[in-house]
Amino acid sequence: MQYGLSKHSTKNSGSMKYSDVNFRYFKKNRYSIAALLPLVPDAKVVNEPRNGIMLYSFSTPQKEYVYKEVDEHRKKLNAVWVAGGPHPSARPQEVLEHFDYVVVGEGESVLPKLIEVLRRGEIPEIEGVGRLEDGEMVLKPQRKYVSIDEYPPFSPQMMAPIEITRGCPHSCGFCQTPRLFGRKMRHRSIGKIVKYAKYRDVRFISPNALAYGSDGIEPNLEKVEKLLSSLKGKRVFFGTFPCEVRPEFVSDRALEIIGRYCYNTHICIGAQSGSDRVLKILRRGHETAEVYKAVELCVEHGFKPVVDMIFGLPFENEEDERRSLDMVRWITNKGGLIRAHKFMPLPGTPLEHYPPTQISDRVKRVLGKLALKGKVRGRWEL
Numbered sequence: 001m002q003y004g005l006s007k008h009s010t011k012n013s014g015s016m017k018y019s020d021v022n023f024r025y026f027k028k029n030r031y032s033i034a035a036l037l038p039l040v041p042d043a044k045v046v047n048e049p050r051n052g053i054m055l056y057s058f059s060t061p062q063k064e065y066v067y068k069e070v071d072e073h074r075k076k077l078n079a080v081w082v083a084g085g086p087h088p089s090a091r092p093q094e095v096l097e098h099f100d101y102v103v104v105g106e107g108e109s110v111l112p113k114l115i116e117v118l119r120r121g122e123i124p125e126i127e128g129v130g131r132l133e134d135g136e137m138v139l140k141p142q143r144k145y146v147s148i149d150e151y152p153p154f155s156p157q158m159m160a161p162i163e164i165t166r167g168c169p170h171s172c173g174f175c176q177t178p179r180l181f182g183r184k185m186r187h188r189s190i191g192k193i194v195k196y197a198k199y200r201d202v203r204f205i206s207p208n209a210l211a212y213g214s215d216g217i218e219p220n221l222e223k224v225e226k227l228l229s230s231l232k233g234k235r236v237f238f239g240t241f242p243c244e245v246r247p248e249f250v251s252d253r254a255l256e257i258i259g260r261y262c263y264n265t266h267i268c269i270g271a272q273s274g275s276d277r278v279l280k281i282l283r284r285g286h287e288t289a290e291v292y293k294a295v296e297l298c299v300e301h302g303f304k305p306v307v308d309m310i311f312g313l314p315f316e317n318e319e320d321e322r323r324s325l326d327m328v329r330w331i332t333n334k335g336g337l338i339r340a341h342k343f344m345p346l347p348g349t350p351l352e353h354y355p356p357t358q359i360s361d362r363v364k365r366v367l368g369k370l371a372l373k374g375k376v377r378g379r380w381e382l
């Protein structure tokens, strides 16, 4: 079938065929491009829009910039514009105000088929690809999640940490991961991880490194040890960005295993709030006691705890804020580092309609002082 684009019909309507495929690169979408490049081996990575099939992967903070760029260039270029990633998956209708097609959900099984159809100049009628028809969105959702083991984690053209696990059984109110990738953890096999762990420093992507091989609720440390022992001789970093750990997964045995096989001197832990009341509303599935215990254990085992905290969360009152600051002071007194974030309501999450609360002068003062001493990092005032 030939296509005529309903909303954006300009140069790229009709039976236009495209041979060049371009991934639009931003620093923030590096890992997505690295994972998708092996699926389109002749694609180029570009820093500005070009003629051809223009692929964008982006998150909510980049959307205004991306929309502006696409709107400015679509009349000047002979291109078809395709969006994917966390924001397009959560807001396909909005994205189609600017793009010709939107990939909703995981790109691995969709992208090669989509490129093939676009190269033939046809309308893609593919599960997981949305488009406008007479101003209405047409989209058949993807029916299943991919097996990450069947796809390379990156391309030799663009390296990235190895994604070892996708999906999360938890349901934190601010997080897109379970909404985008489902609640069942899918793990890459040890054999495939070893195959791709060829470079000097081996790092991973996971929603919770210590959940490797498990259902994400109960750790499977035998599997974690098997993975790490299979990588002996490499400089392995485990439980560090971009694969932090949940606090209740931190145990003596887990830290002994990391200490035995890995190079990291720190462990990244997601705490998010120092208030049990707020953690409950967020549906974090753990309490502050587990954060305090995880930090103690890290210190005892000689690791620096690096703890993520979110400020400006909805429902936070003065008492909650005080408890979060108490936690910040306690962790930094123990020699830990806080990575402070400002709450951002992300589309597709239960908190998407809750604006951030104002960050108080007290919080700014405490974080600012500790930041000057190098004990807090992040951007909490934006």
Ligand code: SF4
Binding pocket: 168, 169, 170, 171, 172, 175, 176, 177, 178, 207, 208, 246, 270
């Ligand atoms: S914040 Fe972490 S634990 Fe919570 S839902 Fe997201 S990925 Fe899962």
